[in-house]
Amino acid sequence: MRVIVGTLLLAALVVPGLESIATVVPHGAPAVVLSRDARDSMTAAFRHSNEHWDEQADLNTMERMLGTIRPTQREYLGCLQGRIGPRTIRIESWVPAADMKQLPLAVAGHCDSVPRLVGTWHTHPYRADLQNLPIKERRLSAQDLATFADSRLNVVLVMWDQDSVDAAVRDAEGAVVHPARVAVD
């Protein structure tokens, strides 16, 4: 299965502060347990994909989105490996997605041949606003959730800052639950 996630073009329409519609996490939804090692290596990949985010102040919005003039902060896609328990989805490790196509606001790749695959994760690098301050996409986008809903995966994570993730899971009935609880252990 090819996974394509991202906020390409739609990101321009997102107004900071309007993102949150309160969601109650249902009792039956599994919690995500992320191993400390996996979390730390994800943070290292996030840092790398987020480098130079503030070095595009002289470019206009379209130039930044196309990413052809000075491509920086490309999104990154990884394949999550772990175990599915009755009440938890345990993430033990991850590997980079195969055939990764990294764009400034989207990423594609696949995880077909990854053993113990439970889901995917990707980064939301900072974007610079007009004052060159960071805009952080703190949540999985509508497209991220739609892609997850169409997959057979159990969990999707986005890392939007160092050590900071947003998660969605699939419950026992197959329904997408977002946001999901995440613990680091």
Ligand SMILES: [Zn+2]
């Ligand atoms: Zn995303």
